[in-house]
Amino acid sequence: MQRYSGFGLVKHALSHHENWERQWRNPTPKKQYDVIIVGGGGHGLATAYYLAKEFGVKNVAVIEKGWLGGGNTARNTTIVRSNYLWDESAVLYEHAMKLWEGLSQDLNYNVMFSQRGVLNLGHTLQDMRDIQRRVNANRLNGIDGEVLDAKGVQELVPIMDCSKNARYPVMGASWQPRAGVARHDAVAWGYARGADAHGVDILQQTEVTGFKIRDGQIYGVHTNRGDIEAKTVGCVTAGNSSVLANMGGFNLPLESHPLQALVSEPIKPILDTVVMSNQVHGYISQSDKGDLVIGAGIDGYNGYGQRGSYPTVEHTLQAIVEMFPIFSRVRMNRQWGGIVDTCPDACPIISKTPVKGLYFNCGWGTGGFKATPGSGHVFAASLAKGEMHPIAEPFSMFRFHSGALIDEHGAAGVAH
Amino acid sequence: MFYIYCPYCGEHREEEEFHPKGQAHIERPKEPEACSDEEWGNYLFFRDNPRGVHHEMWVHAVGCRKFFNVTRHTVSYEILETYKMGEQPSITADSQSQAREGAAVSQQEGVRA
Numbered sequence: 001m002q003r004y005s006g007f008g009l010v011k012h013a014l015s016h017h018e019n020w021e022r023q024w025r026n027p028t029p030k031k032q033y034d035v036i037i038v039g040g041g042g043h044g045l046a047t048a049y050y051l052a053k054e055f056g057v058k059n060v061a062v063i064e065k066g067w068l069g070g071g072n073t074a075r076n077t078t079i080v081r082s083n084y085l086w087d088e089s090a091v092l093y094e095h096a097m098k099l100w101e102g103l104s105q106d107l108n109y110n111v112m113f114s115q116r117g118v119l120n121l122g123h124t125l126q127d128m129r130d131i132q133r134r135v136n137a138n139r140l141n142g143i144d145g146e147v148l149d150a151k152g153v154q155e156l157v158p159i160m161d162c163s164k165n166a167r168y169p170v171m172g173a174s175w176q177p178r179a180g181v182a183r184h185d186a187v188a189w190g191y192a193r194g195a196d197a198h199g200v201d202i203l204q205q206t207e208v209t210g211f212k213i214r215d216g217q218i219y220g221v222h223t224n225r226g227d228i229e230a231k232t233v234g235c236v237t238a239g240n241s242s243v244l245a246n247m248g249g250f251n252l253p254l255e256s257h258p259l260q261a262l263v264s265e266p267i268k269p270i271l272d273t274v275v276m277s278n279q280v281h282g283y284i285s286q287s288d289k290g291d292l293v294i295g296a297g298i299d300g301y302n303g304y305g306q307r308g309s310y311p312t313v314e315h316t317l318q319a320i321v322e323m324f325p326i327f328s329r330v331r332m333n334r335q336w337g338g339i340v341d342t343c344p345d346a347c348p349i350i351s352k353t354p355v356k357g358l359y360f361n362c363g364w365g366t367g368g369f370k371a372t373p374g375s376g377h378v379f380a381a382s383l384a385k386g387e388m389h390p391i392a393e394p395f396s397m398f399r400f401h402s403g404a405l406i407d408e409h410g411a412a413g414v415a416h
Numbered sequence: 417m418f419y420i421y422c423p424y425c426g427e428h429r430e431e432e433e434f435h436p437k438g439q440a441h442i443e444r445p446k447e448p449e450a451c452s453d454e455e456w457g458n459y460l461f462f463r464d465n466p467r468g469v470h471h472e473m474w475v476h477a478v479g480c481r482k483f484f485n486v487t488r489h490t491v492s493y494e495i496l497e498t499y500k501m502g503e504q505p506s507i508t509a510d511s512q513s514q515a516r517e518g519a520a521v522s523q524q525e526g527v528r529a
Contacts, residue, residue, distance in 0.1 A: 242465035301436035401457035
């Protein structure tokens with residue numbers, strides 16, 4: 001792998017940038033691998049990267065039916081934070097946050113991780129009580145957080161309507177300074193390049209059509225490019241996880257919903273942090289290009305169509321304009337949808353399954369992007385050892401029968 | 417944007433009048449106490465999530481406020497039928513795939529419809 005550096009940039013300038021090497025190979029599938037990862041999004045590529053780099057499993061294939069990071073990795077609103085309420089999820093997301101902080105160096109790829117802070121607004125007394133509880137819980141778990149009053153919010157974001165005249169006046173917020181945003185495509189590409197450099201085969205345009213299972217043990221997958229064998233298979237397929245689980249002969253407690261997002265035309269820098277509100281239901285940040293990146297809640301119905309309904313977009317923008325009257329005449333540039341796999345307790349499933357050797361990492365719902373490095377890391381550890389990593393253990397799919405749910409609807413109330 | 421036929425109002429109305437309410441035809445176990453953990457967990461948390469024909473409940477929230485059932489395709493989003501509570505769907509994933517197979521055969525054989 002050619003390492004990127006300032007010197008390299010100058011060197012390649014001399015040859016008019018025509019001799020950059022490809023970031024990853026496009027290999028033909030081998031007959032057999034030690035581990036197959038199904039799904040070439042951020043989480044799948046991160047899993048492959050850590051498998052090869054940290055856990056010494058180099059004979060790995062990532063199978064992707066479309067192109068790398070063409071699903072939710074490229075469709076999210078890039079927010080990264082770790083201020084979750086419960087110990088189990090706080091540890092998981094904070095694990096990811098620590099990896100984020102060194103990710104660009106680790107990957108030798110600029111993921112443009114920008115710790116510009118995230119505000120979660122409170123508009124009612126109950127909101128403020130919940131925020132206080134969550135921030136206290138965060139601090140006990142070693143996660144940074146502060147409770148701000150309306151004045152503090154106004155100082156951070158002068159353009160927001162924090163007046164008493166707002167329909168839902170801002171009473172305060174939780175503030176996580178270490179949170180922020182990252183460039184989502186770069187995350188997928190950086191992990192792909194890193195994994196490829198460690199010998200991982202990334203197979204695009206390869207669709208898994210079934211699992212090869214004998215006596216309750218997996219030994220390979222059927223694909224549109226022939227059968228590929230492996231005794232360990234990890235599925236990281238977000239919105240399509242239910243479909244894959246059914247191929248394996250079991251069900252997951254997931255429902256796939258469209259989640260929409262939109263960006264405005266690029267404008268001059270005006271918003272230097274991330275603002276989220278569960279109550280008026282929307283969130284917004286400004287990308288380095290200058291466009292406002294906006295999202296809100298899922299469309300309520302099940303759908304695999306990567307698009308949603310117009311009224312949802314309208315409600316989203318109503319919320320944004322409620323918070324930021326100054327944006328009322330900004331024009332929106334693009335709008336799209338992704339398919340999120342929502343779990344009843346708003347927490348992911350990182351788990352063994354009834355099929356031996358078959359593992360699932362799914363159910364991230366509306367908030368998977370922020371967890372990408374941590375999710376990949378603990379999933380890789382679990383696949384390499386055949387035992388779930390201690391951080392992943394509480395997220396077993398069997399919690400829906402044991403009753404040990406991790407109810408994060410408070411911290412994950414708005415799509416995130 | 418959906419244009420939904422409410423079987424109680426007998427009219428097509430815009431999506432904004434309705435709310436989706438999840439999978440249809442779920443029956444609460446008659447004797448919850450007698451359920452195993454697995455049966456009870458399945459009832460509470462496990463839903464059909466098909467990539468294809470799906471039966472779901474919607475409520476006509478700002479209309480007649482009644483619940484009813486919708487059969488809808490989850491990829492094309494096409495609404496195949498709506499029907500009242502307590503009724504059974506006439507279109508299912510099985511009937512759809514049979515119709516498709518039928519169509520494929522007639523195409524193969526060059527049969528004119």
